[in-house]
Amino acid sequence: MSSIDRLDLRRHDLGQVYRPQRDWIDGRGLLIVVAHFFSGIGAGAWLWSTLYDFRIGQWLSVACVLGLSGVAHLAFLGRWDRFWRMLRRPHRSWISRGIWAIGVFGLAACGVLWPAARSGPVGGFALGLSVAAACAILLYEGFVYAASRAIPFWRTRLLPALYIAYGLRGGAALLLVTAALGGDGFDVASVEAVKLWVVASTAVLVLLYLVAGSRAGGAARESVSQLVAGRISPSFYGGTVLAGIVLPIGLTLGGDALALPELVLLGAIGIASLLGDFYVKYCIVKAGVYVPLVGSAGVQRSGS
Amino acid sequence: MRLGMVIDLKRCIGCYGCQIACKAENGTRPGTTYARVVKREWGEYPNVKRLSIPVLCMHCGEPPCVDVCPTGASQKRECDGIVFVETDVCVGCRACVMACPYGARYFQDESRDYFGTGENAYEECVYAAHQSGVVEKCDFCRARLEQGLEPACSANCMCKARIFGDLEDPNSEVSRLIREEGGFQLNPELGTDPSVWYLPPER
């Protein structure tokens, strides 16, 4: 969409009762979804990799969090050259906390991965710190959205819960794909079982999230409506539901019947799951609708 | 002192003079309208009502944009309560755009000109004061206030529908109007405590 069209869209939006957010999805705004996707699965992958002592997984995790997510974060910003300023307000801003978490994770992960420091108390401290930082990364993203007072659809603790759950399953999916591509030293079977449970629970969370949104009235209901029956429904049904929930569960439960090599099957499950992880974030962010300024109830009534 | 504004919806005729007065004062780029007008329609023919509602930054008492800002660029002045963006500090993360329920914040994505043929002489002059990649918003015309003038939108309103003053002074015109004419805020349940109040269109 050209920049002139985008301005026109903004002019049009500002007059609507239900105004969708666009700064965090259109144009370079998409990069924040990309950034959160990579840092989410990266942090999740770190936790699983650390649990199962999967070195390759840990390297992948760092590449995702610092490399892919880091670059996406910077490219998303209007003034990336000033990014260090975002460290200034961890006492008030979830974004600030998140940047700290990523920074700490980066340093701690280096400490874990650096052969010289691996063993011994420094390595142990780094490991603990990296796990804590990875948890913090999983946690903070949902709260960034939930802190947006103007977008009722995001104002729920279910959203951080969703981000954590999706981070975990995304991390696992990443490792499944890695294993499928020939990564050794990874206990696939146990991950698979846990993963099934995680996939199912994310499905339940999504459902809960939508129900809560539609009950919240006004803008949140409009968001849900756009997801399940509006402009976002193709992405929602295709990405979040089909690729992200139906396929992983289906392939896990009934994949044997397909008579595929196990690793191919696992890879398929992983990729489908990753797609779902991306699309759930994409859909939820895209579905953000501002609280109405002046709605159908009149100028002296509140919107919601 | 807490600076605020009262917008009389009975007086306002929806002429968009304030939108242009603001643009003319601040030299904002295409798509950036610190002051704008929202139009609404209610009812069923022939019992129909339309209303024009001028909107700007509410300079909230509890500004959500200040809360979420990771760099501290978004600030609220102690002395008079004006919420403004320190554009030299802003990284353009747009968290404030997500947080503002009043659509008062505008991300300056790239510099562009109005005619699409390059900046004309006027634009060359006024756009120099603006940065790209940051968020901008109404600041109650701080520069005019320093000269003892009121914000451009209220100074220009043909209908005198915008009144500017100190909300903490019980004898100010704004305080009196809110008290005596049934002033109300937009979306007060969000806990933002706007400094912009409205007077009912029918009274």
Add this chain to the structure above:
Amino acid sequence: MTHSAPTSEAGGRDVWIPSACGMCYNQCGIRGHRKDGTLVKIEGNPDNPIGRGRLCARGLAGIQLLYDPHRVNRPLRRTNPEKGIGVDPGWQEIGWDEALDEISERLRKVRERDPRGFFFSGTVISLAPLMHALGTFLPAFGSPSAFVSDGHHCGNAEHILARTLHASVTTNPDVAHCDYLLLFGCQAGLGTYYALTSMAQDVADARVRGMKVVAVDPYLGSAAEKADEWLPIKPGSDGALACAMLNLLLNEYRLFDEAYLRDHADGPYLLTEEGWYARDAESGKPLVWDLAAGRPRPFDAPDLGTPALTGSHPVDGRPCRTVFQALCDQVAKWTPEAAAEVTTIPAQTIRRIAREFGEAAAIGSTIQIDGKSLPLRPASALYFKGAHGHDNAWPTALAIELLNEVVGASNVPGGLLGTNPVCSGHPDTGFPRWRPGPDADGLLEAGALLYNDPYGRTPGWPPPPQSAELPNLRDLVGWPITTCFTPAALNDRENFQFDHRPEVLINYGSNLLMSVARPEVCFEAFEHAFVVCVNLYSDETAEALADIVLPDACYLERLDPLPNFTRHHHPVGLGDWGHTIRQPLVEPLHERRHFSEVLLELADRLGITQPMNLLTNNLFGLVPPHALEPDRSYSWREIADRAYKSWFGEERGLAWFEQHGVIRWPKQVEEVFWKPFIHARAPLYNEWVKRSGEQVAEIARQRGMKGVDTSGFFPLPDWRPCRAWQPREGYDLQAIYYRVPWHTFSMTYENPWLDEISRGEPYSYFVCINTATARARGISDGDPIVVEAADGGSVEGRARLTEGVHPEVLAVANNGGHWAKGMPFARGKGIFFNQLLPMDLPHTDLVSLSMDCDARVRVRKREEA
């Protein structure tokens, strides 16, 4: 490509310069901020009572007109010999000398052969240069062939009655004292209309004080939005509503101002059965019935007893009704039920509104202002384009005006005022001045309507119809201020039998092809002429027709002395007079030149400077020693200096105004509410119309002209349907256009700040259609639709479903839909409504030369190709 900063005589300075806006016809006071040669801000001028320091969106956006990269900057010559709508003219830039050489040569030839072949048209937005051309160049040249051509704004019928009943060009209500404002198709102080910036404040004050506003309008526009009550009406039927209200007030409620009608109007004048004033055999004066004496006597007889207001009385044995009686009888057939049928406003609503209006007028009440006791009538019925922009303009306007007259709410506090009919002048000089007075029949006659009237002349009634030889029909129906019918008359040349045709057309700034009617009308009228467009842009008219385009200096780049020379710029009611200067905020960019200076140069080349100087004295009201001597040449600055000195004294010439900007002084009560102090009667009965009608019919008969329908030359109010109101098989809707406060005709669609407003506003770039009406036709919001007129023409646009429009009406914000290459920013913005409008005798009110500005249409969804 950018056009870099202009040259300026004062680089490096930071100055505020007073001037006057030119973005619409209201010409409010402005100040421009120029820094280092670049204009960086325009604001209102708080010193100027016209605007009071505030501006509408357009005035503030003028900077983007100044620096628009698509402005014409050098003279252009057409290299493509083909002319046509949408044809590429193949512009080639030429020099001014070459352009003026050719133009003056052509004009010289025309003047030798037949000066009437020089046609001129212009835009009222740039009123000062327009008047300069009309008042000096045209008569000095010897051409009567001028037509003012912004078509769709003007209130021709209203201007007639503003003159006869209110002694001015137009009217505005005294809202400071008004409690009930009834608006018919008008948005005074609420969106558009005269003195908008000041009226907006006054109307807001009045509404907050408690003035009730009722808006009669097919569309829920700016006025209806703020009104306490919106009365949706079928377009063109406002006259029926007014007639029914008159009937109720006069014949049922008996709410009328007897004293006013008897003593300050021609209510008691006796009418013969043929419909003429019964006149005294000796003096020729109109007769009234002296009740005490029991006989008819001249209205101004020295010892006259109370005259009868009602009834029929014998004169020479023949029964003669009073004018008032004739009016009562005339409107009796307009029952509320009859009006409800025609307007779709319920009868009980009509009854209620009539009663409210009559009672609000508080007949008999008085008010003390400045120690003077004045009648107070706090009710006002105001109307404009929406009500009388139809081919039933004359009777519609008359009916609505008489609502004010019958309750005495005319030219008194609270009522409908003419715009500043009396001025006694600045205390130091007594200029400018003008003043109405009674004519020989005791009826109101306006003072000068423009500039200054230093010799105390009153212009009198226009000459009666004499012939039909002028395409602008000024010799046939001399009243109308705008004469946009001229192209239609030219196209009907066999019928009118004009013995001359346009050889040269100079068009000052008017986008004829867009602003009048269907573009073909104006195109055909002038396609064989040598056309010069003096313009800001290469617009539709220039591209289709012009041989040469001259780059005009816009209002920010030129000097116009006394830009507020007309009465209606100044707000009505108490306050201050104010006169200002329009001076360049920057020197003209590139090679743009001010049209007034071009006229002086052309006059010099043609050798008509002498008569032009004399006419200039006449126009501006220049008095010795500042009057121009015939055989000298004067620069425009010299003329401006003399104009100022003539009006305001030796010390207040051009230099004074360049520095100070505004001269102001308080209005006197006797100027503002003059009616009780100048004894001249308002003519309720329009004998002149009846006479004109007969004379026009005779001229038409003698010349064998067809289609000249004079049945509308009726001296009393009535209602007959306009063309678009009349039902036609298969066409079930009426399409109208409306004004928004941030656009002026077609020009402002090129302004990106103003365009940005429309892009954020729900209605102005769409065709508004009633929700139920749309659904019944399977049309959803945003659908592309085609609107087709029964009289030909179709337009396309997207539908905006709304409850705020009459179910039988489509409403479009005019005047968008540009297609010119020279206005690339404006192209495609909005909808070109005027394609739906023919212009010809059947669609025209001949009394006022008003067109039917709406169309009978049908609508359908546009199928994808």
